Amino acid sequence: xxxxxxxxxxxxxxxxAGLSGIDAAWHLARYAPGKRFAILEGxxxxxxxxxxxxxxxxxxxxxxxxxxxxFRPWTQPKTISDGGDIRRxxxxxxxxxxxxxxxxxxxxxxxxxxSSADARWTVETVRREASGREETVVFTAGFLxxxxxxxxxxxxxxxxxxxxxxxxxxxxxxxxxxxxLDYAGKRVxxxxxxxTAITLVPxxxxxxxxxxxxxRSPTWIVSRPERDPIAGALRAVLPAKPAFRISRWLNTLFxxxxxxxxxxxxxxxxxxxxxxxxxxxxxxxxxxxxxxxRYDPWDQRICLVPDADLFDAIRxxxxxxxxxxxxxxxETGIRLASGRELPAxxxxxxxxxVMELLGGVRVAVxxxxxxxxxxxxxxxxxxxxxxxxVSVFGYINASWTLKADLVxxxxxxxxxxxxxxxxxxxxxxxxxxxxxAAPFVEQFTPGYMQRSIDAWPKQGAGAPWRAHQxxxxxxxxxxxxxxxxxxxxxxxxxxxxxRKSDAEPAAA
Numbered sequence: 001x002x003x004x005x006x007x008x009x010x011x012x013x014x015x016x017a018g019l020s021g022i023d024a025a026w027h028l029a030r031y032a033p034g035k036r037f038a039i040l041e042g043x044x045x046x047x048x049x050x051x052x053x054x055x056x057x058x059x060x061x062x063x064x065x066x067x068x069x070x071f072r073p074w075t076q077p078k079t080i081s082d083g084g085d086i087r088r089x090x091x092x093x094x095x096x097x098x099x100x101x102x103x104x105x106x107x108x109x110x111x112x113x114x115s116s117a118d119a120r121w122t123v124e125t126v127r128r129e130a131s132g133r134e135e136t137v138v139f140t141a142g143f144l145x146x147x148x149x150x151x152x153x154x155x156x157x158x159x160x161x162x163x164x165x166x167x168x169x170x171x172x173x174x175x176x177x178x179x180x181l182d183y184a185g186k187r188v189x190x191x192x193x194x195x196t197a198i199t200l201v202p203x204x205x206x207x208x209x210x211x212x213x214x215x216r217s218p219t220w221i222v223s224r225p226e227r228d229p230i231a232g233a234l235r236a237v238l239p240a241k242p243a244f245r246i247s248r249w250l251n252t253l254f255x256x257x258x259x260x261x262x263x264x265x266x267x268x269x270x271x272x273x274x275x276x277x278x279x280x281x282x283x284x285x286x287x288x289x290x291x292x293x294r295y296d297p298w299d300q301r302i303c304l305v306p307d308a309d310l311f312d313a314i315r316x317x318x319x320x321x322x323x324x325x326x327x328x329x330x331e332t333g334i335r336l337a338s339g340r341e342l343p344a345x346x347x348x349x350x351x352x353x354v355m356e357l358l359g360g361v362r363v364a365v366x367x368x369x370x371x372x373x374x375x376x377x378x379x380x381x382x383x384x385x386x387x388x389x390v391s392v393f394g395y396i397n398a399s400w401t402l403k404a405d406l407v408x409x410x411x412x413x414x415x416x417x418x419x420x421x422x423x424x425x426x427x428x429x430x431x432x433x434x435x436x437a438a439p440f441v442e443q444f445t446p447g448y449m450q451r452s453i454d455a456w457p458k459q460g461a462g463a464p465w466r467a468h469q470x471x472x473x474x475x476x477x478x479x480x481x482x483x484x485x486x487x488x489x490x491x492x493x494x495x496x497x498x499r500k501s502d503a504e505p506a507a508a
Contacts, residue, residue, distance in 0.1 A: 008137075008138065008139045008140060009036075010036050010140075010141045010142075011035040011036045011141065011142050011415075012028060012032075012035055012141060012142065012145060013037065013038060013039075013121070013139060013144055014037060014040070014145045015039075015040055015145070015148045015358070015361065016039070016041060016042075016148040016149065016359065017043075017094075017103050017147075018046075018047055018050070018147060019048060019049070019050070019067075019086075020394075020400070020404040021039050022046070022090050022097075023392075023404045024145050024392070024407075024408045024411065025037065025039055025094070026069070026093065026097050026099065027408035028408075029098070030412075031409065032412045032416065038102050038104055038139075039102050039103045039104065040123070040125055041105050041106075042106070042107065042108030043105070044106055045105070046087070046091045046094060046100075047086075047090050048090075049149060050083050050087040051087055052175070053174065053175065053177070054083075055177040055196070055200060056177075056200060056203040057199045057200060057203025057204075058082070058083035059083055059199060059306070060080055060081050060083075060086060061195045061301075061303070062255075062304065062398070063080060063228060063251055063399070064078075064079050065231055065244065065248045065251050066251045066252055066398065067400060068401065069405070070401075072096075073241055073243075073244035073245075074089070074244065075235075075240055076089075077232070078226050078306075079227060079228040079231060104125075107125040107126075108125060108126045109124070109125050109359065110125065110126055110360075110362065111361065111364075112144060112363050112389075113363075114386070114387055114388065115366065116365075116366050116387070116425065119142065119388075119424040119425050120140050120141060121142070121143075121389075122138060122140050123138065123140065124138055125138070125139065143388045143389075143390070143411075144388065144389045145389075145391075145392070145408075145411055146358045146389070148356075148359025150355055150393060151354060152354040152355075152356040155175065155176070156173045156175035156176070156349075156353055157354050157447075161328070161329050162327070162328040162329070164329045166329055166331050167331065167332075167333075167344075167347065169332075169346055169347065171346075172346070172347075173351075174200065174348065174349075183204055183345070185209050186209055186345035186346055187209050187210055187212075187333075187343050187344050187345050187346070188210070188211045188212070188344065188347075188348065189211075189347050189348070190204070190212070190213050190348045190350050191214050191215075191326070191347065191350060191351055192213075192214075192215065192349070192352070193213060193216075193217070193218060194219060194303065194352065195301070195304075197213055197215075198219070198310050200348060201313060201319050202305075202309040202310045202312070202319065205318040206318075208346075210319070211318065212319070212320050212321070212342055213319065213322070214324070215290075215323050216324075217294060218291050219293060219300065219303050220273055220300070221273075221291065221303045222276060222302055222305070223304075223307065223308040224304055225307060226306035228247065228251075230247060230250060231244075234246055255399070256398065256470065259298055259397040262296070262298045263298065273302075274287060274292060280312075280315070281311055281314060281315060285314075290321040295445060298444075301397070301444075301446065322336070322340075322342065324336040324340070325337040332344070333347075353448045354452070355448055355449065355451070355452035355453070357456055357457075358372075363386065365385065365386060365387065370383075370385070370386055373456065373457070373458075375457040376430060376434065376436060376457060376458055377440055377466075377467045378464055378487065378488070379410075379464050379467075379474075379477055379478060380466070380468060381478065382426075382428050382488075383457055384430045385428070386427070387425045387427040388425060390407060390410070393440075395471070396444050397469050398469075398471060402471050403471070403474060406471075406475060406479055407478065409478070410479070413483060417490070418490060421490055421492065422492045423491055423492050424491065426490050427488070427489045428487055431487070434465060436458035437461040438458065438461075439458060440453060440457050440458065440459060440467055441453065441467065442459070463477070
């Protein structure tokens with residue numbers, strides 16, 4: 001292992017050069033200009049999710065007026081935008097802000113160790129060389145900001161399918177989409193009904209012989225215009241920045257209102273969504289079987305389709321939906337529990353993600369590994385007993401970047417307060433009576449969340465141990481709330497040793 005040198009030390013290290021990572025870097029450059037920082041990115045390109053996923057039709061699953069940065073207007077006509085446009089937006093933001101030179105590409109963070117005696121993190125990365133050889137490179141930092149997302153980049157989730165090895169065609173997972181996959185004129189079955197599946201189906205149906213979306217159970221789906229008519233009208237009469245800000249606030253208000261209305265009156269939202277599907281597919285389509293989920297709206301994320309493209313593909317016969325369970329794969333397709341067989345040349349397993357906290361980085365505090373499953377989340381941003389670590393985790397009911405903007409600005413406020421007080425360590429401390437009371441994300445039941453949520457930090461019964469799914473609650477807490485609240489301990493000098501109660505945070 002290489003020993004860290006003076007040039008390897010930073011005030012802040014950001015993990016990940018995706019949407020959130022560039023957000024954090026911009027905020028540090030703007031609001032903490034005296035801090036020396038760098039971004040460690042495991043891949044060779046900027047963009048994160050929007051560089052990783054290359055499947056046909058990849059696009060945003062919410063509008064770019066709220067998923068774009070608050071400080072850089074989204075000016076493209078399409079607000080439900082293509083993945084390539086989003087990646088270019090991220091890269092252009094980094095370039096225009098002078099952030100590209102701050103990124104260390106090909107550095108995958110594998111371990112981070114906090115020393116209270118030194119008040120710094122030692123961060124171990126694996127760097128790939130052009131030859132393919134890997135070497136360990138070590139950095140040190142006073143503060144870490146994890147922008148690594150919430151899922152494992154190396155692989156997606158694929159359940160065991162009996163007879164998979166018998167299938168003579170091509171099987172592909174969207175997270176590892178081959179560039180040379182040719183599906184023109186072929187029969188395609190897409191297994192899944194989430195955001196990835198409903199994006200793939202109409203896109204592949206443009207050239208495939210036929211595409212079938214095979215789902216075990218339906219998902220709530222709603223269509224919205226690909227181009228926001230209000231944003232377009234505002235752009236026609238206002239300069240770009242005020243038009244963007246008004247559109248962003250209107251869409252934020254709409255997102256928050258829609259979620260709250262769904263939770264208060266789920267039966268009304270069910271009727272509204274189903275009426276919209278019937279309007280697209282006609283009175284003779286079996287909406288009850290194929291588009292009526294067993295759960296209420298926002299128990300799982302509502303999937304968005306632009307300009308009704310999925311419904312158009314179904315109505316025109318280029319695509320279809322089957323709601324059934326899989327008995328096994330065969331040589332020529334998939335046999336269903338009902339006995340029917342779906343013929344296929346290509347099978348796409350759009351079966352979900354594998355959740356992963358902090359990008360899978362192993363974390364230790366004063367030599368003791370951190371068991372995050374026993375930690376409490378502090379304001380949805382930090383973790384009990386873990387010093388100088390901020391993590392970005394966005395909303396399940398709104399655009400990810402709304403939360404990322406708030407977290408990044410909070411980090412800058414925290415750093416400024418530490419400088420004012422001479423503190424070198426900021427640690428959320430559990431108090432008597434603080435205990436786990438809820439999972440990190442409540443009342444949200446998609447499979448990827450249920451498979452992994454037990455390994456994530458917990459919420460307490462009250463503030464500040466809550467991870468709000470409310471932009472306005474977070475705006476109060478993170479943007480305008482006090483830094484020193486009696487829970488976040490700012491230490492001016494490193495304690496002699498970490499206390500046992502902090503090394504072993506509140507149990508679940």
